[in-house]
Amino acid sequence: MSPAELKRAAAARAVGLVEDGMRLGLGTGSTAALFVELLGETVRAGLSVVGVPTSEATRKAAQAAGIPLTTLDDTPELDLTIDGADEIDPQLRLIKGGGGALLREKIVAAASRRMVVIVDGAKRVETLGRFPLPIEVVPFGLGATTRAVAAAIRASGCDGPLTIRKGADGAPFLTDGGHLILDAGLARIPDPEALAHALVAVPGVVEHGLFIGLATGAIVAEAADGQPRIVTLGAA
Template sequence: MRSSQTIELKRAPALAALEHVTPGMRLGLGTGSTAKLFVDALGEKVKAGLDVVCVPTSLATEQQARALGIPLTTLDDTPALDLTVDGADEIDPALRLVKGGGGALLREKIVAGASARMIVIADESKRVDVLGRFPLPIEVVRFGAAATALRIERAAEHFGMEGPVRMRMRQTGDGPLLTDGGNLVYDGQFGEIPDPDAFGEALNAIPGVVEHGLFLGMANLALIGTPGGVEEMTR
């Protein structure tokens, strides 16, 4: 598929999500290529007079929103949000997600958890029958990271998953990628995850794991861009 077509399949759900935004809303702004299109469109609405206040999920989104003149707040000042709009790396039929391809999974999950609703926007390539085609991002503190990675591998083996767990490196090749919180990201190349809920609990129990990219029971609506238009998935 040509890049221009891919962009249009992302832009359509981003614009559709904007229809769920009403004046006075407190919004969470996601991170990633599709979320970026939503923030761009929101900036146009704000410029035209839309009154909203937003919490970004990453420094990159914060910089984008500020450049567009979108009013920003923090979860300390505004701890309860009405809606978060964010992308996803995978979406299964139960609206369970894999997120974190951009390395912002911790802040994305905190912001989504503070929101009354979460809308996911994505192109149709993100739909899967079973989670696990995309590597699972897992945020890990730097102290004892190798030991934590070993515990992650053992937890995966317990669920019949034996793919490698690899530290994510910077694209520039000059060391490991660090999140906005200063942590490492390991990508678990497990293949299909047969029980995401149980595996998520197992990861939460590992000391050193800050957060994982399984977003379970958080999304209320997914807007999927397809050649035939935007399709809705609900939980």
């Protein structure tokens, strides 16, 4: 089975969690995009929900799918967020931000009573860190911020190169908030909580891709005999 088929299976299962009248957080990335597409089908069939998109890309996709949208200003508390992830560990700790939407994703997840992560089985890890950790920083003072981030990483028992993310055109990638992303190739993050605390203390760091204590459940689609097999973690 292809990763795309597994992602679709996880997204389809997540649509089953949505109830009439729910206020939803809509994640970003290829798996979340499949959820938005499938949710749009149920909305067009009569389901009533409102969604808060976690990126401009998701906003466009949700509008195209016919999903009514709101904002966290008008709807500050959400019932359920469905989002993808780059890695998930057994404690439901995540690395997110491969699509560059980590800041809005974390704000939306924190405003939600429940966050259910949808992933294919390849995203499950025992220890976070194989996927480079995205760290969103303001452009001002980039050199000094990068040094301080490197020191914070070392102080929390990790090490590895920091790379400024580039877009397809080779120019620095800019987030929806106009910030840059440093991708930290750490290979292994033995203490994600310590690293998270160290990173938020660095002036110039806007957010990082460690999502700790936010996901309440996960829907993992694995391949079994050529068919998707759904495994749920936590409350999902």
